[in-house]
Amino acid sequence: MKRHRSQFRSSVGDAIMRPNRMSTRSHSWLRGFARDEDGAVIVFSFFILIMMLVAGGIAIDISRQEMERARLQNTLDNAVLAAAGAPFGADPKAIVEDYFAKAQMTDYLHEIDDDGEGEDDIVTTLNSSMVKASASKEMNTHLMHLSGVKTLTATAASVAVRRVPKLEVAMVLDVSGSMGSNRKLTNLKAAAKTFVTTILNSSEHGDSVISVVPFSWNVAPGEGIYEALTVNETHHYSTCLRFDENDYNSASIDPDATYDQQIYTSLYGSFDNLTASWRSCFTEDRAEITPYSISESNLHTKIDSLHADGNTSGHLGMKWGAALLDPKFHSVATSLRGAELIDDELTDIPASYTEAETLKVIVMMGDGQNTTSYLFNDNSSYRGPNSDLVQVKWQQMEFKYAYHIYKHKTSYSENKCSKKNWECVYEASGPEQSAEFLHDVHDDRYWNIQEGEWISEYAFNRLDETLEGFISSEALDWEEAWGRMSPEYYGDITGDWGPWNDYRNSNSENGSDKDGMMDDICTATKNKGVVVYTIGFEISRGGTAETELKDCASSAAHYYRAEGVNINDAFNSIASNVVNLRLTQ
Structure with missing residues (x-):
């Protein structure tokens, strides 16, 4: 029995001792595991650091790429814009290449295809030009190579299109007597002809239509326009019309409305010999409107024929210039075409104000302030039938x-x-x-x-x-009589100066009256979207004439001062401004 208990104690002791040995081994393994975990944190931290460096490197390299792309794009935009806007006949490809050469970026410019094969990068016509170009630059990465990306490429592409939309232009030109001094008319003619040539040569034939409106005492529309309108005709001497003050609130001259005919006479002169400079309407071909012309030679001939005479009525010049651009004159243009007074191909003029591809422009040149015109009173006893x-x-x-x-x-x-x-x-x-x-x-x-x-x-x-x-x-009716004699002649013969006083004093329009009507017609015209340029030719700085011309222009930038031959610079600048140049991509 003793032996049995001893063996039992030994077995129990073994059992008790065995867990103690296992505990010792566990502690050793835990201490090793702890040592292994410290190493993993270091490795993980190192990995995170590498990833941060790579991410920062990507950001830096991509930023460098974007900077280079922006530089390429900016150079491309400027280059193609300049090439597209170059005069017809210039070499757009050379212009683009020159831009890149000056920017020391020649190696990055892609070949420009202008050999006529396939889709060209350069297409030029008289009224438009399109220039396309692209460039790319390969650059070494600084930190992205750590992730295996050795290079990045910055690319850029640009297209510039110069388009001259269809143009309807009215040249409203002062030909009053003061234009005969100091070679002003000579200088005007040279500048106006250059303007005509620039406009017509910047577009396809028929896409630019120019009208010339000379003004002094009045504006003579000419037989073709006159017959296409509804006129209360009282004589057969001239085609000038009389407008009411309210008519200047509208940009149009409505063919369906009825207008009064301006009495044709002169303050001075003998029988059948009215004093030319004082006539209420000039009847010579040189004084009449030239409507809707696409002929450079005809327009040059018209401008060369201009003659300086009479007082100034800028409000009437603007009224007729605006009317020629107003869509209500479409029936007038149709009539002119039927009478073979304008080209047959001009079937869609004047275009609607909402026609996006048509730009309407008035260029008004004046050399002085508005001055007085004379009129018989509407209720005068020297109007109507049964004259003397x-x-x-x-x-x-x-x-x-x-x-x-x-x-x-x-x-x-x-x-x-x-x-x-x-x-x-x-x-x-x-x-x-x-x-x-x-x-x-x-x-x-x-x-x-x-x-x-x-x-x-x-x-x-x-x-x-x-x-x-x-x-x-x-x-004869009085309106017919006044076409044969002046009020002065009537007074000299009969001793009755009633007609003279009536014509000279009762219903005359002075400069201030005309300024007010000019303000109204300029405002009405601009409200229709017509671009109005004005030129003050050798006028007093800050005077009435300059104030009126500035107010009439579409903006301060649309008004020009000119002296002598410098009027050519004003017309050239205006011609450049009517060319529509825009970056489309």
């Missing part, structure tokens, strides 16, 4: 034969005409003739204008009996 100017018509008669009224006798002797019971037969020979008599109502007599003598009212009233070949006697 009477026209007598007769025709030369040739004797044919005489016959006896009771006997069947015929004679070919004109002497029988004075015999009793003989009647003579005459036939008209030669053209109809006329003479004018001016009635002096105060003295009841008539001034025979052709003969230069007075006859009594009694003798005048018997002309149907005393004037061989008498046809008629008719008092």
